Amino acid sequence: MRIGELSRKTGVPVPTIKYYVREGLLPAGELTSRNQASYDETHERRLRLIRALLDVGGMKVAEIADVLAAVDDPERPLHKVLGAAADRMGGTADGPDDAEAAAARTTVTDLISRRGWRTHESNPAATDLARALAALTRLGHGTFAELLDTYAEAAEQVARADLAYVDRRVAVEDMVEGVVIGTVLGEAVFSALRRLAHVDASARLYGAEGAPGAEKS
Amino acid sequence: MRIGELSRKTGVPVPTIKYYVREGLLPAGELTSRNQASYDETHERRLRLIRALLDVGGMKVAEIADVLAAVDDPERPLHKVLGAAADRMGGTADGPDDAEAAAARTTVTDLISRRGWRTHESNPAATDLARALAALTRLGHGTFAELLDTYAEAAEQVARADLAYVDRRVAVEDMVEGVVIGTVLGEAVFSALRRLAHVDASARLYGAEGAPGAEKS
DNA sequence: CCATGATAGATAGTGGGGCTATCTGATAGC
DNA sequence: GCTATCAGATAGCCCCACTATCTATCATGG
Numbered sequence: 266m267r268i269g270e271l272s273r274k275t276g277v278p279v280p281t282i283k284y285y286v287r288e289g290l291l292p293a294g295e296l297t298s299r300n301q302a303s304y305d306e307t308h309e310r311r312l313r314l315i316r317a318l319l320d321v322g323g324m325k326v327a328e329i330a331d332v333l334a335a336v337d338d339p340e341r342p343l344h345k346v347l348g349a350a351a352d353r354m355g356g357t358a359d360g361p362d363d364a365e366a367a368a369a370r371t372t373v374t375d376l377i378s379r380r381g382w383r384t385h386e387s388n389p390a391a392t393d394l395a396r397a398l399a400a401l402t403r404l405g406h407g408t409f410a411e412l413l414d415t416y417a418e419a420a421e422q423v424a425r426a427d428l429a430y431v432d433r434r435v436a437v438e439d440m441v442e443g444v445v446i447g448t449v450l451g452e453a454v455f456s457a458l459r460r461l462a463h464v465d466a467s468a469r470l471y472g473a474e475g476a477p478g479a480e481k482s
Numbered sequence: 483m484r485i486g487e488l489s490r491k492t493g494v495p496v497p498t499i500k501y502y503v504r505e506g507l508l509p510a511g512e513l514t515s516r517n518q519a520s521y522d523e524t525h526e527r528r529l530r531l532i533r534a535l536l537d538v539g540g541m542k543v544a545e546i547a548d549v550l551a552a553v554d555d556p557e558r559p560l561h562k563v564l565g566a567a568a569d570r571m572g573g574t575a576d577g578p579d580d581a582e583a584a585a586a587r588t589t590v591t592d593l594i595s596r597r598g599w600r601t602h603e604s605n606p607a608a609t610d611l612a613r614a615l616a617a618l619t620r621l622g623h624g625t626f627a628e629l630l631d632t633y634a635e636a637a638e639q640v641a642r643a644d645l646a647y648v649d650r651r652v653a654v655e656d657m658v659e660g661v662v663i664g665t666v667l668g669e670a671v672f673s674a675l676r677r678l679a680h681v682d683a684s685a686r687l688y689g690a691e692g693a694p695g696a697e698k699s
Numbered sequence: 700c701c702a703t704g705a706t707a708g709a710t711a712g713t714g715g716g717g718c719t720a721t722c723t724g725a726t727a728g729c
Numbered sequence: 730g731c732t733a734t735c736a737g738a739t740a741g742c743c744c745c746a747c748t749a750t751c752t753a754t755c756a757t758g759g
Contacts, residue, residue: 267727267734267735268734268735268736269734269735276578278718278719279735280718280719280720281717281718281719283736283737284717284718284719287737287738288717293736294736296736298725298726298727298735298736299724299725299726299735299736300724300725300726300727300734300735300736300737301725301726301727301734301735301736302735302736310621310622313617313620313621314621316617317617317618317620317621319717320577320613320617321613321614321617325716325717326716326717326718327716360537361493377678380682382678382679382681382682383681383682383685383686384678384681384682384685388677388678388681389677390674390675390677390678390681391674391678393670393673393674393677394671394674394675394678396537396538397538397667397670397671397674398671400530400533400534400537400538400667401534401663401667401671403530403534404527404530404531404534404663405527405656406660406663406664406667408647409647409663409664409667409668409671411647412643412644412647412668413671413675415639415640415643416640416643416668416671416672416675417675417679418639419636419637419639419640419672420636420672420675420676420678420679421679421682421683422632422635422636422639423632423633423636423676423679424676424679424680424682424683425679425683426629426632426633427629427680427683428680428683428684428687430625430626430628430629432687443623446618446621446623446626447623447626448677448680450614450617450618450621450623450626451626451629451633452673452676453610453614454611454614454615454618454626454630454633455633455636455637455672455676456610456669457607457608457610457611457614458607458611458630458633458634458637459637459640459641459669459672460605460606460607460610460665461594461599461601461605461607461608461611461637462599462634462637462638462640462641462642463641463644463645463665464599464600464601464605464607465597465599465600465601465638465641466638466641466642466644466645467645468600468601469600470645470649484705484706485705485706485707486705486706495747495748496705496706497747497748497749498746498747498748500707500708501746501747501748504708504709505746510707511707513707515706515707515754515755515756516706516707516753516754516755517705517706517707517708517753517754517755517756518705518706518707518754518755518756519706519707536746542745542746543745543746543747544745
C-alpha cells in the first residue's frame with residue numbers, strides 16, 4: 266500500500282508518518298521508484314504500536330525509538346528490551362543527595378533482600394523507588410514506607426501474571442514485542458484500576474458515594 | 483524568611499519560585515514593603531510538594547495548579563481533590579471510536595460490576611482503562627484482558643492499604659494533602675516495584691542465565 | 700546618609716518536544 | 730497529457746517549563 270492508505274488506515278497524518286520514519290520509529294517503505302514506496306501490514310502494526318506507546322503509555326518519541334531499536338535487534342536480549350522499556354521513567358533529575366536519599370536507598374536494599382528478589386539495587390527501578398521514598402520522607406510521609414510490603418506483594422502478583430502471559434505467547438518474535446506492550450500498557454491498565462479501586466475503597470470506608478472527607482466541614 | 487533563603491533551603495532557583503507563584507502553584511509571600519515579602523515553612527513545604535509532584539510524579543505544572551487549588555479549597559470535597567489528582571492521566575486524545583473501543587468499554591463495565599466496585603463507568607479512570615484495553619486489542623493482545631482480574635485484585639490490595647494509611651492520619655488538613663501525595667507518589671512507588679518484580683519474576687522463570695543481566699542496563 | 704545588593708513585579712527569551720506546512724521534483728494512473 | 734499523489738528536505742508552529750533581563754524599590758552596614 267502507499268503512504269496515503271497507511272495514513273487512512275491508522276489515522277496518522279502523512280507528515281507525521283514521515284516524521285516517525287525520520288526519527289527511526291518506523292522503517293521506511295520499500296522504494297518502488299524514486300518517489301514511490303510501498304508499505305505493508307508490518308508498518309501498519311508498528312504505527313499502531315507507536316501510537317499506543319505515545320498516547321496510552323505516555324512515552325516520548327526518543328524513548329520509543331530506543332525501545333523499538335531493541336525490539337528490532339536480531340540479538341534481542343530480552344532483558345535489554347525490558348530495560349529500554351522500563352528505564353523511561355528514570356527522571357533525569359537526580360535530586361539532592363542528602364540524608365533522606367541515603368535512608369531511602371537503604372530501605373530499598375532492605376526490601377529487595379527481605380523479599381528475596383533476584384535483582385540488584387543498581388537497577389534503575391531501584392533508584393526511582395528510592396527517589397520516590399526520599400520525596401515522601403521529605404514531605405513528612407516517611408511512614409508511607411510501612412505500605413511497602415503490601416505494595417511489593419501486589420507488584421509480585423502483577424509481575425507473575427505478566428510473565429506468565431508473555432511466556433504463553435507462542436512465537437518468540439511476538440514475545441519480545443509482547444514484553445514491551447505488557448510493560449508499558451500494563452502500567453496504564455494498572456494505574457487506571459488503582460484509581461477505580463481507590464474510589465471503591467473510599468466509598469466502603471466512608472460510606473458515601475465515592476465522597477469521603479469533607480466530614481470536617 | 484526572604485525568597486533567597488527559601489531558594490537556598492529548597493534548591494529551587496528564585497526565578498522558578500516566582501514562576502510558580504505566577505502560575506498559582508505557590509501562594510505569594512506576605513509583603514512587608516513594596517519589594518520585600520516574607521515566606522514561611524508553609525511555603526517551603528508547598529515548594530517541596532510541587533517539586534515532588536513534578537519530578538517524581540511526572541505531573542504538569544497546570545495539573546499541579548488544579549490539584550493544589552482543590553487542596554487549598556476550604557470546602558475540600560476529598561473526591562474532587564482525588565479526581566483532580568487522578569485525572570492527570572487522561573490523555574487529551576480521544577482515540578478512534580471504533581468497535582475495539584466499544585468492546586473495551588463493555589469489558590470495563592463488566593469488570594466493575596463483577597468486582598462489585600462502587601464506582602461508575604463515567605469515572606475518567608474507567609475511560610483510561612478502556613482506552614488502554616482498546617489499544618491492547620488493536621495490537622493483537624486482546625487476551626491481555628484475561629489478566630484483568632489479577633490486576634484488579636492487586637489494585638484492590640493497594641487501594642485498601644492506601645486508604646487505611648490516609649485514614650490513620652490524625653489531622654484532617656494533612657489528610658487531604660496525604661491523599662494527593664499517596665495517589666501520585668504511590669503510583670511512582672508501585673511502578674518502580676513492578677519493574678523490580680518483573681526482573682525477579684523473569685529471573686525465576688527463565689533461570690539465572692537468561693535475564694538476570696537485566697540489572698546491568 | 701550613602702553605597703551595595705537583594706527584592707518584587709513585569710516582559711521577553713530559550714530549548715526541547717511533537718508535530719505541521721511548504722516546496723521541489725518525480726511518478727502513477729487514467 | 731493531466732491531475733493527484735508521493736519522497737525527501739527544510740522551515741515553522743505551539744506548548745511547556747523555565748530563565749534572563751530590566752525597573753523601581755527597599756534593607757542594611759559602614
